[in-house]
Amino acid sequence: MALIVQKFGGTSVGSPERIRNVANRVLREKARGNQVVVVVSAMSGETDRLLKLAREMHRQPPERELDMLISTGEQVTVALLAMGLEALGHPARSYTGAQVAIQTDSVFTKARITNIDEHRIRADLDAGRVVVVAGFQGVDSEGNITTLGRGGSDTTAVAIAAALQADECHIYTDVDGVYTTDPRVEPRARRLDRITFEEMLEMASLGAKVLQTRSVEFAGKYNIPVRVLSSFEEGPGTLVTCEEVNMEEAKVSGxxxxxxxxxxxxxxxxxxxxxxxxxxxxxxxxxxxxxxxxxxxxxxxxxxxxxxxxxxxxxxxxxxxxxxxxxxxxxxxxxxxxxxxxxxxxxxxxxxxxxxxxxxxxxxxxxxxxxxxxxxxxxxxxxxxxxxxxxxxxxxxxxxxxxxxxx
Amino acid sequence: MALIVQKFGGTSVGSPERIRNVANRVLREKARGNQVVVVVSAMSGETDRLLKLAREMHRQPPERELDMLISTGEQVTVALLAMGLEALGHPARSYTGAQVAIQTDSVFTKARITNIDEHRIRADLDAGRVVVVAGFQGVDSEGNITTLGRGGSDTTAVAIAAALQADECHIYTDVDGVYTTDPRVEPRARRLDRITFEEMLEMASLGAKVLQTRSVEFAGKYNIPVRVLSSFEEGPGTLVTCEEVNMEEAKVSGxxxxxxxxxxxxxxxxxxxxxxxxxxxxxxxxxxxxxxxxxxxxxxxxxxxxxxxxxxxxxxxxxxxxxxxxxxxxxxxxxxxxxxxxxxxxxxxxxxxxxxxxxxxxxxxxxxxxxxxxxxxxxxxxxxxxxxxxxxxxxxxxxxxxxxxxx
CATH class of the missing domain: 3.30.2130.10 (VC0802-like)
Known part of the structure; x- marks a missing residue:
């Protein structure tokens, strides 16, 4: 039995119908006999809707209050996904970042994770439940809600995988993996089966925006294998992992x-x-x-x-x-x-x-x-x-x- | 200097414009030299929107997840109101029910408040801030988000007033007070200046739906004077309070x-x-x-x-x-x-x-x-x-x- 952390972004959970698709995908992973923790973003469009409300209240909204506001986006998604899993007959439980103690510093709107207490998640997993955690958010030492900034849900997923010593962290995106280069420029571009953390960092920060840079740093630091997969089609994706001997063959990856x-x-x-x-x-x-x-x-x-x-x-x-x-x-x-x-x-x-x-x-x-x-x-x-x-x-x-x- | 707890319902905070009106009203109370805690409901329509999403996921959504979902409604309002107060130049801070430790039992969707830790609110008030608290919600002993059921925001306001030993709890509604009877039936019906908790309970449970029954029980138990006021017009409203000698004059109140x-x-x-x-x-x-x-x-x-x-x-x-x-x-x-x-x-x-x-x-x-x-x-x-x-x-x-x- 492996422990898998899955992460789905805003487009993948953009409607009740799509959340149901995510629930099905989660249960396919469960059906393989694995324990699953799911991290989700806000439904696409929701964060923008909330930011618009904020700007109607204040030209430069205070950042603490901004985090209080936009963190509701992920909270809605986790509850809906847990309902979707229960509707398919599988026990599930949703959590905010604060509830599973995703501790961060107090730099509102771009906080950094300092610690995660995995006990609550572990207890639910041991009880056979799927655990659904709100991405992008945490809580500071004074109990204020914080958010992690752009692409923060990727970081949440990797950090939880690290805390739980998960076997793999699966990041579902709108592409089916990492390519040797942009297929729109070179049609013969090929999906890579694997790539190292360092290569991924160079690829990502140079414009191949598949994974958020901080999440890759985190994964590399704690050596968490990350698999980039498509939300919409089946496939093995690309495994981002530490350098291995057989990778020496590849002189240039991308x-x-x-x-x-x-x-x-x-x-x-x-x-x-x-x-x-x-x-x-x-x-x-x-x-x-x-x-x-x-x-x-x-x-x-x-x-x-x-x-x-x-x-x-x-x-x-x-x-x-x-x-x-x-x-x-x-x-x-x-x-x-x-x-x-x-x-x-x-x-x-x-x-x-x-x-x-x-x-x-x-x-x-x-x-x-x-x-x-x-x-x-x-x-x-x-x-x-x-x-x-x-x-x-x-x-x-x-x-x-x-x-x-x-x- | 008095300590006043104000509560505004969903209609009063139904749009950014209306939330700005609430902010102005809060600051008028501050300008009288009083400390103010504000309790707000979800923006009108928001709870229904969330319940609709829930029903699209599950015919009978699990109640724990339902509370997780709909509690986001008040969280949005508190953040927006705090922004609105800051935009008017006044320091404010918003809190969820969990953050100010509104402890409840674990009866999801109709939880009862067991305890409130007033320290955090008190510290903000002493620092000159307006404190904005999400109504209708709390947290159980295991850290799960709970909601208090119908009219729960009134109960939150009164419970906070009791915990802080506030001087008065102001409940803003769409009527300007409690009347001797329904003015639609008897045009000469008159607004009462004051009424006792017991009378209010009899009036409320008999159909004069101004205040939620539980909140009146709570107010009576802890002897918190509650004032029913209109969100839309100025006026003294009706003070719901304990029996006083000069009330003996009134044989029948309503x-x-x-x-x-x-x-x-x-x-x-x-x-x-x-x-x-x-x-x-x-x-x-x-x-x-x-x-x-x-x-x-x-x-x-x-x-x-x-x-x-x-x-x-x-x-x-x-x-x-x-x-x-x-x-x-x-x-x-x-x-x-x-x-x-x-x-x-x-x-x-x-x-x-x-x-x-x-x-x-x-x-x-x-x-x-x-x-x-x-x-x-x-x-x-x-x-x-x-x-x-x-x-x-x-x-x-x-x-x-x-x-x-x-x-």
Whole structure:
């Protein structure tokens, strides 16, 4: 008998009919002889409805009260799902985050889980019940209701799986797994049977938005195997797990890309301590998130400093950086919002030489100029003209044999 | 500085606009220098919306899950009201029933309050905050969410007022107080400035549905003055309080009546021990509530036994009682569903003779036949042909000078 934690998002529980489908899916897992804990989000549309009410009361609603309000969304879903399971003849019990003691800090609207008391859930499981827990929410040390921020239900599921030492955590989504790249760009993109936590992190934070980044970090930290599955069709999905020996075969697991990048370069700025902070400090103060940061070796005491950011922040950031450039005595500030970023990701890179050169050779053959390069242990990212982005993805998918299923 | 508990029902908080009105009213009470705790119900329509969802999941939803579901209604309102108060520049904090430890038994959907821990509320009040508490809900000893059943928010308000030893509990409704009788029947009916708990209980349970009976019992038990006020207009309302010396003046405070009565009589039944149970046992087993019960002295070992009940249960009850009549050897069973009940209520009756004779004389003068009479310490009830009910109300209102304001 295995213990499985299942998580269903807002679309999967968007109507009584869909909640009934979820109930059936839960009971199929039970029928395999497993114990099941289900984590659910608010019905799709419900959180927006509540936020609209909040904005009618207050232009900037107090965050404690916002959490009090929107946490009702998941509470409705857990009760309805428990009813649905009971209607199918199976004992079930629903819980809010507070009731199963999902302890968090007090950072309302984006709290972090600090502890979960698994005793109550365990007792219900031992009594043969399905346990239905509200995702996205917790309770702070003073008993205030908190919410975990965007994608928080994934994190709830993984955290409960960790607390219960579950065998697997199943995240049901609208895709049937993690792909080597976006199938809309490369039709031969292939579903991966498995991927490591680290690769998943690189894939997810780079735009393959299947799993919430924090939930993957959590899963990696506590080594909880996470399976990404489709809510709508049957299939094995993709297992996200820790690195295993037989995974060494795969040099590159997937290609992530992001069209929404822009880059800004400060040219000929004096290369002295504190220069990076002098440039990025004002940007960060304006609440603009920076992605890649590159500074090459300096010549004659001067250096060029480049960073990328979201296209939507480009104009605002250019203005700030130009002002900083003048203050710092930079030669000039240049920007380009017609770029895209592409990354090849794979734990195999660690032990396989030549991955980078294959990448660069492939891009050269297609006549695609590489504007920036940045690497980490398991990924190589390049920035190219956005018009070549999709061509680059397809060429690299081919070059690394990703559609052939070496994974 | 007084401590006031205010309670607003579903209609008063039915939209963001109305919740803003409530916020303004709360702050007017604060502006008088008082501390305020506000208890609110779910927005009107919300509970029905949730019950509809529940019925789509389960024909007879499990009651624990039903409470989990519908308790979200009040949780939404408290958060929105706290936002509304903050938007007006006043610190406020919302709480669920569980958070302020409104302990109840575990009888889901109709739980009873066993204890309230006032410390958290007190701390917020001392910090100058308005405290907004979800009505209608509590938490049992195992941490399950419970609801208090019909009119439960009134009970929450009174229970909190008792726990905090509040100076007054204000119940805002769609009427501006308690009247001597229904103004739709007697246009000269007058708002009472004050009424005792006992009178209020008799008035309420007899059909003047302003306050929930349980909340009045609670208020009487802990001696919490309750003021019935209008949500929509200013005014002093009616103060429900314990008996005071100056109330002795009022012989009769009001006239309650109920059109929905029917009566059933078993004639010539052997007068022996256990006969009342033999007749009413089967009725009660069929979940039929009985109102008045009258048995007169017996003649020659035989007696007549009469009871009244709701018109809607008449046919079902007649069938049962006829069967019982045959078993018991009664002469016959008669029924009439065209009757009405009328009661004059007043603590003054205790010390004033002649109230009953004035009542009977008045009805005789109007040629209204009295079919049944039943009395308690502070009320006299009669059953008459339903077509004379309104005439009787008006005649008695006049006879006892109720429109003249001796109260």
């Amino acid at each position: 290609i992530a890309f992001n069209r929404n990048e822009a880059k800004i370069t400060m040219i000929g700025v004096p290369d002295c301590p504190g220069i990076a902070y002098a440039i990025l400090g004002p940007v960060s103060k304006a609440s603009i998130n920076v992605d890649m940061i590159i500074q090459n070796v300096s010549e004659q005491g001067k250096t060029d400093f480049t960073f990328t950011l979201d296209k939507s922040d480009f104009d605002k950031a250019m203005e700030i950086v130009k002002r900083t450039g003048t203050e710092l005595g930079a030669e000039k500030v240049e920007g380009d919002c017609r770029v895209g970023k592409l990354s090849i990701v794979g734990v195999g890179m660690r032990s396989h030489a030549g991955i980078a050169s294959t990448m660069f050779e492939t891009l050269a053959r297609e006549n695609i100029n590489i504007q920036m390069i940045s690497t980490s242990e398991i990924k190589i990212s390049v920035v190219v003209d956005e018009k070549y982005l999709e061509l680059a993805v397809r060429a690299l998918h081919e070059a690394f044999g990703l559609h052939q299923g070496n994974n | 006239i309650a009546f109920n059109r929905n009565e029917a009566k059933i009589t078993m004639i010539g039944v052997p007068d022996c021990p256990g006969i009342a149970y033999a007749i009413l046992g089967p009725v009660s087993k069929a979940s039929i509530n009985v109102d008045m019960i009258i048995q007169n002295v017996s003649e020659q070992g035989k007696t007549d036994f009469t009871f009244t009940l709701d018109k809607s249960d008449f046919d079902k009850a007649m069938e049962i009682v006829k069967r019982t009549g045959t078993e018991l050897g009664a002469e016959k069973v008669e029924g009439d569903c065209r009757v009405g009940k009328l009661s004059i209520v007043g603590v003054g009756m205790r010390s004033h003779a002649g109230i009953a004779s004035t009542m009977f004389e008045t009805l005789a003068r109007e040629n209204i036949n009295i079919q049944m009479i039943s009395t308690s310490e502070i009320k006299i009830s009669v059953v008459v042909d339903e077509k004379y009910l309104e005439l009787a109300v008006r005649a008695l209102h006049e006879a006892f000078g109720l429109h003249q304001g001796n109260n």
